[in-house]
Amino acid sequence: MAADPTKLEQEELGRLRQGIDALDDQMLGLINERAKLAHRIGEIKHGNIYRPERESQVLRRLAEANTGPLPEGSIRQIFREIMSACLALEQPLRIAYLGPAGTFSESAAKKHFGSAPALSPCGAIDDVFRAVESGNADYGVVPVENSTEGAIGRTLDLLVSSPLQICGEVNLRIHQNLLSKAESLAGVTKLYSHAQSLAQCHEWLNRNLATLQRVPVASNAEAARMASEDAASCAIAGEAAAKLYGLNLLATSIEDDPNNTTRFLVVATHDSGPSGQDRTSFVCSAQNKPGAVHDLLTPLKEHGVSMTKFESRPARGFGGSRWEYVFFIDVEGHRSDPRVAAALDDLRGCVGFLKELGSYPRSSQ
């Protein structure tokens, strides 16, 4: 046990706490002053107040100005919550995400919007798009790719067919944990998780729990819920699900790839204005002739536009015939940047189909 503080230390403790109280009072005043400025900005803007490009600039500027000791991640989190609360005074946002509660999509939505908005879980990626299209939600958060498992095809397909635009991206480090109602694995016979999570922890499971029966279920959060009802089972899921269902963390960060990251997109009826560090996504077809894919890349090269993603997908779902493909391309820059605009114009002239999916601030991670 730690020794009790000496009398001198007790006195110092009192002075330090007074110092903290004084700073807290100042910060309280300043945060409310800030809220008043945001409120006035809201009055001037009329209508849609949420500005992803401005939020990205605010967070980037503070992260760059930060000299510590608080790390950049904490500064971003604190100011994210302050902006989230300021915005909620003006425009309470409704966010649809791929549920149920406790999924990584929910964590991504909170990371991007803070905790002020009303979050509604949807049963499928299609339902997230539908909620935003119908006006039942202002924004939608859906996974689009995982660094271990690759693209989420359904999200890509819906980006082609839906009128929604991408207005943001969130990169989330995915830490998988072994959770159970039980305090140890002694009597545990079954393991629930989503098939993707089982795959992401495959080697760890083979090394540590080779004989445990693995049961794939609809989502990690559902796995956690099932494990919460049966102490002879365990689940692989994120920390949010562990908290939600009151489960013990029997092992943490058990994913095989320590850099396991999922990229989520924020979809809306509009994309984002330029923030200075943006990405533009579009999808296009290539003609079925030699050198067609090379032709797609030429306008980008000619206008000095960097490509950050190139993903192909069968075009069958979009009226294409067998063995025809569409290409999902991400480039650096905003569609209003002259070089990006010129490259897109040239591309439009040489492909059968091109759809802009939106420009949005690049994720900080």
Ligand SMILES: O=C(O)C(=O)C[C@]1(C(=O)O)C=C[C@@H](O)C=C1
């Ligand atoms: O700068 C603005 O346009 C604001 O409305 C202020 C503010 C903020 O709190 O900084 C609030 C909401 C917007 O999404 C962006 C920024």
